[in-house]
Amino acid sequence: MSxxxxxxxLSRDQRKQRTREALMDAALTLMSRGISFTGLGLRExxxxxxxxxxxxxxxxxxxxxxGLALVExxxxxxxxxxxxxxxxxxxxxxxxxxxxxxxxxFVRAHPQxxxxxxxxxSGGSPAIRAAVRREMSHxxxxxxxxxxxxxxxxxxxxxxxxxxxxxxxxTMISAAGDILDLPPxxxxxxxxxxxxxxxxLRVIFLGAAAWKESST
Amino acid sequence: MSxxxxxxxLSRDQRKQRTREALMDAALTLMSRGISFTGLGLRExxxxxxxxxxxxxxxxxxxxxxGLALVExxxxxxxxxxxxxxxxxxxxxxxxxxxxxxxxxFVRAHPQxxxxxxxxxSGGSPAIRAAVRREMSHxxxxxxxxxxxxxxxxxxxxxxxxxxxxxxxxTMISAAGDILDLPPxxxxxxxxxxxxxxxxLRVIFLGAAAWKESST
DNA sequence: CGTTTCAGTGAACAAATGTTCACACAAAGG
DNA sequence: CCTTTGTGTGAACATTTGTTCACTGAAACG
Numbered sequence: 001m002s003x004x005x006x007x008x009x010l011s012r013d014q015r016k017q018r019t020r021e022a023l024m025d026a027a028l029t030l031m032s033r034g035i036s037f038t039g040l041g042l043r044e045x046x047x048x049x050x051x052x053x054x055x056x057x058x059x060x061x062x063x064x065x066x067g068l069a070l071v072e073x074x075x076x077x078x079x080x081x082x083x084x085x086x087x088x089x090x091x092x093x094x095x096x097x098x099x100x101x102x103x104x105x106f107v108r109a110h111p112q113x114x115x116x117x118x119x120x121x122s123g124g125s126p127a128i129r130a131a132v133r134r135e136m137s138h139x140x141x142x143x144x145x146x147x148x149x150x151x152x153x154x155x156x157x158x159x160x161x162x163x164x165x166x167x168x169x170x171t172m173i174s175a176a177g178d179i180l181d182l183p184p185x186x187x188x189x190x191x192x193x194x195x196x197x198x199x200x201l202r203v204i205f206l207g208a209a210a211w212k213e214s215s216t
Numbered sequence: 217m218s219x220x221x222x223x224x225x226l227s228r229d230q231r232k233q234r235t236r237e238a239l240m241d242a243a244l245t246l247m248s249r250g251i252s253f254t255g256l257g258l259r260e261x262x263x264x265x266x267x268x269x270x271x272x273x274x275x276x277x278x279x280x281x282x283g284l285a286l287v288e289x290x291x292x293x294x295x296x297x298x299x300x301x302x303x304x305x306x307x308x309x310x311x312x313x314x315x316x317x318x319x320x321x322f323v324r325a326h327p328q329x330x331x332x333x334x335x336x337x338s339g340g341s342p343a344i345r346a347a348v349r350r351e352m353s354h355x356x357x358x359x360x361x362x363x364x365x366x367x368x369x370x371x372x373x374x375x376x377x378x379x380x381x382x383x384x385x386x387t388m389i390s391a392a393g394d395i396l397d398l399p400p401x402x403x404x405x406x407x408x409x410x411x412x413x414x415x416x417l418r419v420i421f422l423g424a425a426a427w428k429e430s431s432t
Numbered sequence: 433c434g435t436t437t438c439a440g441t442g443a444a445c446a447a448a449t450g451t452t453c454a455c456a457c458a459a460a461g462g
Numbered sequence: 463c464c465t466t467t468g469t470g471t472g473a474a475c476a477t478t479t480g481t482t483c484a485c486t487g488a489a490a491c492g
Contacts, residue, residue, distance in 0.1 A: 012439075012488085012489050015439075015489090016439060034342055036339045036340060036341075038255040039254045039255060042480060042481095043478075051440075052440065052441055052442070054440075054441070054483095055439070055440050055441080058439055058440070059439095118338045120339065122334045122390075122397075123252045123254065123335045123340070126250055130397075133397075160415065163416060164416075164419055166416070170386070171383065177337075178349070181338075181346075196379045199376065200379060200382070202427075203379075206422075206423035206426045207418070207421070207423025210422045211418075228459055228460070228467090228468075231459090231469075232469065235469080235470080257448080257449065259450075260449095267471095268470065268472070269450080270452085270470075270471070270472085271469070274470070
C-alpha cells in the first residue's frame with residue numbers, strides 16, 4: 001500500500017481549491033458566531049481555517065476579495081433555490097405558502113450564506129455592497145422571468161414585474177436575516193415570523209394582481 | 217470682561233454632553249466615509265472627535281454602547297419624521313408620492329443616521345441589531361396607529377395592519393440604504409430608484425386595500 | 433530522472449488597537 | 463475660600479493586526 005491516507009492523494013489544483021474553500025468556510029463559520037464579516041480579520045480567518053496567515057495571499061489579495069467570492073457563492077445558492085422551486089412545479093394551490101416552505105428550508109440549510117448576504121447588503125465595504133446588490137437584482141430578474149413563463153401576473157409590464165420582484169426579494173432577504181437572528185430553538189417565535197412573512201408576500205401579490213398599468 | 221470666549225462659558229454637564237455628541241458625530245462622519253460602524257475602532261473615533269482615546273471611557277463603556285446611543289438617536293429622528301408627516305396633513309391626492317417626498321427629504325437631511333440604521337439592521341453586533349429591530353418595530357407601530365386615526369385601510373385587523381406597516385418600514389429603510397449608496401450627483405439614477413420605491417409602496421397599499429381578513 | 437513550479441511555512445516588522453494608571457485643572461458645592 | 467468632584471490628558475502596556483521575505487517539499491512536467 002503506497003498511499004496510506006486515501007483522502008490525501010489529490011492533485012495540486014484540488015488541494016489548492018480545498019484550502020480556498022477552507023478559508024471561505026472559516027469566514028462563514030466565524031460570522032455565524034456573531035461577528036459580522038466587516039469585523040473579521042485576515043489572521044482570524046486563517047487561524048480558523050487552520051492555515052498560516054501568509055497562505056491567505058495565495059488565494060485572495062485581501063479580505064474584500066474573499067468577500068466577493070462569498071457573494072458569488074451566495075448567488076449560486078440563490079439560483080439553486082429558484083431551480084429547486086421550479087422543479088417542484090406550481091402547486092396551483094397555496095403557491096405562496098409552499099414557496100415560503102421551500103425558501104425557509106433553504107435558509108435553514110444554508111444559514112451562513114444567508115446571514116452573510118443579509119448582513120453585507122448594506123453593511124460591508126462598498127465593493128461588497130455593490131456585489132450583493134447586483135446578485136439580488138439578478139435574482140429578481142430570474143424570478144420575474146419565471147413568473148412570466150408560469151403566466152403569473154401576465155398583465156404586468158416587464159418593468160413593473162421587475163420592480164415587484166425586487167420588492168419580493170428584498171422582503172425575502174430581510175426575513176431570512178430576521179429568522180436567523182432568533183435565539184435558537186424558539187419554534188413559537190419562528191412560526192410567528194414566518195406567518196408574518198407569508199402575509200407580507202400575500203399582500204404584495206394581491207397588490208400586483210390589482211395593479212393597473214395606467215396609474216401614473 | 218472676565219469671560220473672553222463666549223462659547224466657552226458652559227456648565228460642566230453641558231461640556232460633557234458636548235464631547236459626547238462629538239464622539240457620536242465622529243462615528244457617523246467616519247461611516248459616511250464608507251466604513252461601516254462595525255469596522256470602526258475606538259481610537260479612530262476619538263481621533264476624529266479631537267479627543268484623547270481615554271476620554272472615550274468617560275462616556276461609553278465600549279463601542280457597542282456608542283452604537284446603542286446612535287440607534288436611539290436614529291429612533292428619535294424617525295419619530296420626528298412621522299410627526300412632520302402628520303403636521304403636513306393628508307394630501308388626499310397622491311398620498312404616497314407626497315409621503316415619499318417628505319421621506320426622501322428627511323433621508324437627504326440626515327444621511328448619516330439612515331446609513332447607520334440601514335447598515336447595522338442586520339450587520340452589526342447582536343446587541344445593536346436587536347436595538348435597531350426594536351426601533352423599527354416601534355416605528356411600524358406608530359405608523360399603524362396613524363393610519364388608524366386617518367381612517368386609512370380601516371377594514372384591516374390591528375395585527376394585519378401591523379404586519380403591513382412592517383413591510384412598509386422595511387421597504388423604506390432598504391430604499392434609504394440604496395439611495396444613499398449611489399455615487400453622489402447622479403439625479404437620473406436617483407429619480408429612477410425613487411420611482412421604483414413609490415411603485416413598490418403603491419403595490420403594497422393596493423394589496424392591503426384588497427386584503428380580506430378571511431383568507432387563511 | 434532531473435528540473436521547474438508553487439501552495440504552504442515560519443520568523444520578523446512596523447503600525448495600530450483596547451485598556452490601565454497617575455495626573456492636571458477648572459467647575460461645583462459647602 | 464477651600465475642598466471635592468470629575469472631564470480630559472499623556473505616557474505606557476501587552477496584543478493583535480496586515481504584510482514582507484526567504485524557505486521547504488512535493489506535485490507537475492519534460
